[in-house]
Amino acid sequence: MSIDVRTIAASELPTWLGAVATGFLTATPVTESDIAQRAKYTDLARTQGAFDPDTGRCVGTFRSFAQQITVPGGAQLPASAVSNVTVSPTHRRRGLLSRMMRAELTAAKERGEVLSTLIAAEYPIYGRYGYGPATAISEWEIDVPRTGLDPRWAAPEDGGRIDLVDAAEMRRVGPAVHERLRATTHGAIDRPERWWSLATGLEEISVRPYKPCFFAVYRSAAGEAEGVVSYRADGQWTDAKLPLNTVEVKDLVATTVAAQRALWHYLCSIDWVMKVRTGYRAPDDLVPSLLPDPRAARMVTDADYLWVRLLDVAAALGARTYAVPGSLVLEVTDPAGLAGGRFRLVAGTGAAACAPTTDPADLRLDVARLGSLYLGDGSAVRWAALGGIEELRPGALALADAVFRTARRPWCPDVF
Structure with missing residues (x-):
């Protein structure tokens, strides 16, 4: 059976909302008022559905919207906020989320959004798509x-x-x-x-x-x-x-x-x-x-909260400020092919710069681990101990911790 994954039409919003309710275990019927309100603020070009051709039912949902996020130093970056992610229990383990995620991240990068964010309902799902827990x-x-x-x-x-x-x-x-x-x-x-x-x-x-x-x-x-x-x-x-x-x-x-x-x-x-x-x-x-x-x-309560997925490493790292000055070459791996490469970060307590380089790498890490470090809450030393970061130059881990960490921990007050 071939499941059709695509952006939805306005006429499909009722069945899409029904699938969202199913995925979030909400049996409350979708009302005409719900549909009318959703139609006013939902960008259909950023709203995907997975449709079963045999029944015509929507069995998977995915939505994003434009967001501004504040990074250390006060800069506000354009982000793609991901929400309403579901796959109906009858259609799990068929790659539907992977297809919807791939389409969204590719589109977000083309739109010029520097990173993608989400609140993870379940911890194990999103690391494989390059997201890392960035706030708690x-x-x-x-x-x-x-x-x-x-x-x-x-x-x-x-x-x-x-x-x-x-x-x-x-x-x-x-x-x-x-x-x-x-x-x-x-x-x-x-x-x-x-x-x-x-x-x-x-x-x-x-x-x-x-x-x-x-x-x-x-x-x-x-x-x-x-x-x-x-x-x-x-x-x-x-x-x-x-x-x-x-x-x-x-x-x-x-x-x-x-x-x-x-x-x-x-x-x-x-x-x-x-x-x-x-x-x-x-x-x-x-x-x-x-x-x-x-x-x-x-x-x-003590838990992870906002997850971050970098889409433009140079723009993201160059936009924030850092606790201490330092220079690091980061080799970033990204299985999705969206943000990988080798980058030199020249950090300062004021302006910073980041650009692709061919110089030897000081640290090797995947894009999800970089997302965890990005807002200043994660520890490079801790992630290395867990096998998520490889130190290629002695002292680079300690420098990364000193550079990336912030005096106050990041905080996202809102769910979305």
Whole structure:
């Protein structure tokens, strides 16, 4: 049986969405509203489907969209963000994902996108396509009574203020705060207008019904909005009428330490709240150390998150800044034939340069391992110990670690 893999037509969007729901184990029927909303923002030229000729059903899905990602030093690079990847359980192990991935990566390189990104639902799948885990996330559960925070706290000590706002005000204030954070946070990606519409309930899709949130804004003493948070609270009480409420943070963006401190203190000061779930944060987030007793924050999640696949090695490496100066010749292998070659990186604390070279290589690594190093979180020494990088010149591994690593770990606040 020959499965037809191709970009989809507008008329095929309903069956394509049905296949997405099947792949993600969602039995909720696709509604006319879902189809209409998807039609508005889905680029059909970047949307693939695999179709069974015997039944006409869509049995595999794949979509990409244009994305901007911040790299160390603040440059924002064009990326191809991959999402909605599924293969129906009846058609597994037939190479459908490989065909769709090959078509997308080839097209992305032709479009001039420097790299490709995705959030991997399963770890073993994407390494064979050249993706490497490049950021991680952590989540903490804060035991509020043990924090040591003053239970009589009523307002930030720095002269700032926290205001509860409605969804419309969050849509007005939030994007600018996020953009300021993204400018200084490597690993962060852009949020289109639709992100804010979904996050505030202006739009809703049936497979992910909107649950109302509280919204709050931190403003400095000068009146500048420097942080926003959206959160929900459950209604748990004991039989003895003692509150056991948990606050679940959906999104917290802050551009200053003062804003972070104030927002976390605010969440821990809400009456009836015994626990705060922080949502996905950077692994080196300040939140535990902002508490008088950091042990009150128990880590509950520690996992890989954003994966990166380089498509233009010279452009990607030349765009970021590096912790220390140094020169390395990297021999990059890429079975897909998209990004392989030998490149000399001349790193500086400011500008850097990277170009193809015929000089002898200092390190040999595949494109997936380079993706893991790219945003500053991976360790060349560690990957070498695991067999993923080969040192060809003594001292090159140590230099690579010093050059690539960043003082703060990269963080991608968003799923896509």
